[in-house]
Amino acid sequence: MATQEDRRDDFLQSLSHLRSIAAKLGGMLGPQGALTFPDHHKLSEGLFLSAWTQWEEFIRLLLIDDLAMEPSGFVQKDVTKFRVKGAPRRMAERILFHPDHPQRFVEWDFGQVRSRADTFLPLGHRFAAPLPRQGDLDKLKRVRNAIAHKSDRARESFLSLVSNAPFNLQPNQRRGLTVGRFLTSHQWNGHSVLHESLRIHHAHAMHLVA
Structure with a gap:
């Protein structure tokens, strides 16, 4: 299973890839370039949305990991023994997803992630401290x-x-x-x-x- 460091590094690699795409797009502008400025603007919106979507996916995975593995969290605290290895994570996902998933879904905005972490994790969890920006x-x-x-x-x-x-x-x-x-x-x-x-x-x- 991926570690949280793996998840972070995958996200950072994706950001680096988006940065390189943005640089390539900038090099394709101009009278002889393949892109017009409106092309560039529209594609840049897509890069921005891709980064945002991957950010929400990153914090979603961190919250599931923490809920599944934190000894003082809601899942581990109430269950002393699981029958199979993957059970804590499956239970964490069921708790965090909307009951009608996948027909309906939960938004993974950081404020909502922090609020749910407050509910299911002990004080001092990773989402409690304000983000630097x-x-x-x-x-x-x-x-x-x-x-x-x-x-x-x-x-x-x-x-x-x-x-x-x-x-x-x-x-x-x-x-x-x-x-x-x-x-x-x-x-x-x-x-x-x-x-x-x-x-x-x-x-x-x-x-x-x-």
């Missing part, structure tokens, strides 16, 4: 929603986000702004927003599995 992760969630939902509310939240620090985009910069153009054409801590988002995920993976 929790506020920035919240920003990424608003960007993610603007790509995934396309609702008026998600759009308004996105425009409010880019209007304020650290982005401070002016009205003329926000006019007709797509998420993809924001990810590739604007800076955050000296990097494109897309690359900085990957750095945030990297920092959080290292925080959760040191």
Whole structure:
């Protein structure tokens, strides 16, 4: 079975791969390039969503691992002996998944993961301490929603986000702004927003599995 270090390293490798894809896309722009700027923007949205999806999968797996193996957690504390080796993990999955899974599903937003960890794990679990860039992760969630939902509310939240620090985009910069153009054409801590988002995920993976 994969260790939590394996899960972290797989996630970090995926982030590195996304970073290399982003660099390749940037090299394909220009009058003689294979991509137009709208192409680049749309593909960058896909890279951002891929990173976000893999982040949620990473924290989902960590929570299942912890619930299955933590001696003071809900599963191990109440069962002194399992009949087969894989039983603790299967029980952990059944506890954490929606009762109608797979027809209905649980979202694996970090705040919800932390809340469920509070319920099923002892004090001091890995999700209890604030992430080093929790506020920035919240920003990424608003960007993610603007790509995934396309609702008026998600759009308004996105425009409010880019209007304020650290982005401070002016009205003329926000006019007709797509998420993809924001990810590739604007800076955050000296990097494109897309690359900085990957750095945030990297920092959080290292925080959760040191």
